[in-house]
Amino acid sequence: MKLQLALDRLSKGECLKISKETQNYIDWIEIGTGVIKEYGMSIVREMKEKFPDKVLVADMKTCDAGKHEAIQAFEAGADITTVMAFSADRTIKDTLEVSRDYGARVMIDLLGISTQQRINELINLGVDLVSLHYGKDMQQDGSIHLNLFDLIRSDEKLDVTVAGGINLDTLPAIIRENPSVVIVGSAITKANNPAAIARKMKGFI
Numbered sequence: 001m002k003l004q005l006a007l008d009r010l011s012k013g014e015c016l017k018i019s020k021e022t023q024n025y026i027d028w029i030e031i032g033t034g035v036i037k038e039y040g041m042s043i044v045r046e047m048k049e050k051f052p053d054k055v056l057v058a059d060m061k062t063c064d065a066g067k068h069e070a071i072q073a074f075e076a077g078a079d080i081t082t083v084m085a086f087s088a089d090r091t092i093k094d095t096l097e098v099s100r101d102y103g104a105r106v107m108i109d110l111l112g113i114s115t116q117q118r119i120n121e122l123i124n125l126g127v128d129l130v131s132l133h134y135g136k137d138m139q140q141d142g143s144i145h146l147n148l149f150d151l152i153r154s155d156e157k158l159d160v161t162v163a164g165g166i167n168l169d170t171l172p173a174i175i176r177e178n179p180s181v182v183i184v185g186s187a188i189t190k191a192n193n194p195a196a197i198a199r200k201m202k203g204f205i
Ligand SMILES: O=C([C@H](O)CO)[C@H](O)[C@H](O)COP(=O)(O)O
Pocket: 006, 007, 008, 030, 032, 033, 034, 059, 134, 135, 136, 163, 164, 165, 166, 183, 184, 185, 186, 187
């Protein structure tokens, strides 16, 4: 099980500082959507240069123009780009095709998806990496529900990641669900001592 650090609502300087402080405890680094909107692909490029050994996830949250956006992410050095599960099948197919050309991967963000039917469709399109996602705004109405895992529990062909306000209190229950990757943002990035929290989390995992 891997730990992915999600860098959201941070300046470039903060992204670099927190990644450096926590690098011994994290496996994957995600450049958050808002950070990409602020700095463009240049921050993806810079993070790959600074942290070449980490798997770099560009949280592009692509929902259209898939080919173009996947090329942007992979050209900048991302190992993984994200695409929304509700996108047209054509968008998903195109991004998967581009990922094969680059030897990279596509993570499908399941935010808002509640049917097994869409999961089956995604698998038939060739998807092998998904993200169970309890959104930032949804977190205002309560913390992540473990029933998110019901969507994919029966399927073993998918690498499953999980995100959404995960903290030291909720992490043990998440770990029991055995995802491939646990994605943590604010619990680490907004902590007084990000390295201490990342170390504790890595210890649990
Ligand atoms: O993808 C994310 C969210 O949509 C904000 O852009 C976050 O990276 C993900 O939710 C993890 O961050 P936390 O919820 O703060 O742990």
